[in-house]
Amino acid sequence: MGPGELWRRIGFLRRRPEFNSEIEEELRFHAAMQADAYRQDGVGAAEAQHAAMRRLGNPTEITERSRDMWGWSWLEAFAQDTRYAFRVMRKSPAFTFIAVVSLALGIGANTVVFSVLNAMVLKALPIADASRVFFVNNSGGPAQSFPNYRDIRDRNSVFDSLFAYRIAMMSLDDDRGAHRVWGYLVTGNYFESLGIHPALGRFFTPAEDLHPNASPYAVLSYACWQNRFGGDPQIAGKDIRINGHPYTVLGVAPREFHGTEIFYWSEIWVPMMMQPQIEGHSWLEVRNTFDAWVAGRLKPGVTVQQAEANLHVIAAQLARDYTSNEGMRLTLGVPGMMGSAGREPTRAFAGAVMLLAALVLLAACANLASLSAARMADRGRDLAIRVSIGAGGGRIVRQLLTESLWIAILGGASGCALAMILLRLLSQWRAQLDFPVPFDVSPDWRVFLFASAVAILTGMLFGIGPARHAWKADPALHLKGTAIARSTRRWAARDVLLPVQIALCCMLVTASLVAVRGLMRSFQTPLGFRPDGAAVIGYDVGLAGYNEDRGRVFEQRALEAVAHLPGVESAAYSSSVPLSIDQSNTTIYSEGTTDFRPRNAQSATYFYVAPSYFKTAGTRLVGGREFNAGDKSDAPPVAIVNQTLARSVTGVADAVGRRFRMGPGGRLYQIVAIAEDGKYQTLTEVPKPAVFFPILQSYSPTIVLMARSRRPEFELAAEMREAVGRLDPHLAVYGVGSLHQMLGLAYLPMHAAVVALGAFGVLAVMLAITGIYGLAAYTVSRRVREIGIRVAIGARPAQVLRLIFARTGALVAAGALIGLALGIAGADILASVVYQASSRDPVVIFAAVVSIAAVGLAAAYGPARRALRIDPMQALRHD
């Protein structure tokens, strides 16, 4: 088809309305000329007219065939079907409403879930040619030591460039004072490897990798530049103060670039060589401190397999040369979520939620299919008439598919609108976390593509059933009215659809109940400390430029100031608190160990804590004494271990008085008390070893200051902040609030799971209600006449109800049982995400049964009332 032809065809659409009349006029002219010719041959005028018309044949058919030539008949048929579909939808608003709403819910849920999945797993980082940039996992985890990084960088032959980065906290001064900001320490080749270009100024170069503390430069994020420095166009080359030291701003990152992790938006980048100054201690030359993350851009043409083979060789060399690298495995992963360590669980979780969403959509489809199957029977006569006046089977099927397609489009559009609103809310939501976690789920083209594909697919899916039904129907039966009697006896597709749908809904309801119950219980889980009543603030004296001596003095003064606040029962400080983001591990050896290879070591979470920490945190000591002011640096080294560590490192539960060694060939510590076990990194963890050292025998510039009182935590925390602020106005204080708040991250996956499941549970219930309602209402309306007769000959209300709902009830019950079983089976999977989720919980099963029963009753109430109100006299006149 040439372009000219295409244009002419399209041009036809514009003058389509005149087309018929033109052709008809042309044919009239033709007939008139013909008649003239006949008259000239001597035929009478009327006779000539008739003959000419006969000769011409069927003008309508000629017109239609001429019209078909233009190839738009499908469009016209579609437009016609659409007009008809809308007429039908207007005529049964209840059906249309239920159909559109259930689809909107199903498609909306799917769109939201897909957007989140898209944002988390599918979208690449905003860097050039992102598919060539890979994260280097170290034995399944993300962290690598800096000397190892240098060796891998220099020895590999597969990376164009390999860079290291680390999330770092800094104190940045702007004209409103010091602020704690989150940033990155990066090697000089970081920006170049990523292939991004500065919005302003320039980025780092490998020249920044040469000497520790010799490159006081910084790159700002676009947001930081705008918000903290007013978008100053002259910012490049200006000096700013980080941790009290002068740094020169080299440039500003582009607006869309927030660093190389999806869930962390950096405000500032500083060369890795400044690490000692930023963090106060240096691990740049320490082989066994694994604090850097490594990623790089593969050389053109190098495959992942080739790269991993090369890394395998290097890992073997490094493992041979250094004991701390024993068992090292280097693998590649997609960057953005701590390598594979973060991406895999996230993907699994997102996939599971997506599956749930698909189930909801399936339930919505089943719902609609059964509703429209039910309605089809009502429309049997209408269709039968159309068939008997000559509509082809194909034409009828197309008509029905058009109807479902339009319902799907309407449902899809409202679902999308719903999803957009939800997503906007989600994007604005910020987790109450002491961490810059963005949640950018703004939809992109993938989401829209997904939503429209889903809408069209569902339209087809629930349209096919009724269409098939229509195809097979015998018009004669319908016209006689006998088809009805037959279809009530036969098992129709809708009899299967309803239990399937109920089963799906029941499963979702059970799963969400299990999750909610798990959440409720997990709030009662022994954490190993009591967050209620504990107010906390955090600060880092290192960021304010304090050395150890001044830091100790400051910490003591801050503690005294807080302890004297009204209502404070006890106060203490520590390097961190359990279940907050900031957790560190150390290696512990039993006293007798002489072979310090990693396999003989115990990894334990450690905390530096001040005297009366355990009292303040509400951690029970099962034996021994709390640290006191006497545990100073000149006293013998002591420690408190938890029950798990006590057993594993000394072999006995009552380990007070025994000793252990920290680090390979490190110092021996005497155990002065045993603390109860708790949760340290995640709520779902099995009991893990933990060790507490007196902060007076060690030093931490990062401090969490905690006070216990009977006053509201927020009120106290604000006063604590003021008290500490009076001691040093330039100190950036963060994390002001309750201890509960600091635990936000630990609860985040569970909250997400519960919110998602709860939402799906509610959706499922709504779908179940519409489904049951639809079928029950249909059953009643089909059997009005029968009910009328039965009532007339004396049937009691209970008998009427049994008659109508016996079958529906049985179907619902069957579906509910299956769904309950599935839900209980599926809940085991849930237990891995939601702590304390157990399906063998009588409360859950009882609640699920009750809620399904309630749903069934609520849905059947309306139709039942209608059935009971049937007036025999009217019913028998019906139809």
Place this chain on the structure above:
Amino acid sequence: MLILRSLARLGPMHGYGIAQHIQELSQEVLQVEEGSLYPALQRMLIKGWVTADWAQSENNRRARYYRLTPAGKKQLGLEMSEFDRVMRAIANVIQPA
């Protein structure tokens, strides 16, 4: 081809005229079905071989006149030579030896 040829010979002409023309020239052997003529004319409009305009006919009726376009002339040439080839081939086959 017959329609194109008629238009080439007659100049702009309405559907009835084309049908009459073919009938006369073929001495009533070829009866042109109206049911085929008008769809065929539409097809030619799509292909761009003819254009159509409304005009007054010889006896003062409004009629749609079809006119051959350059593309139509080219098409006619193509079809004529193809027809020629086939005719010659048939003639060769049925010629008494």
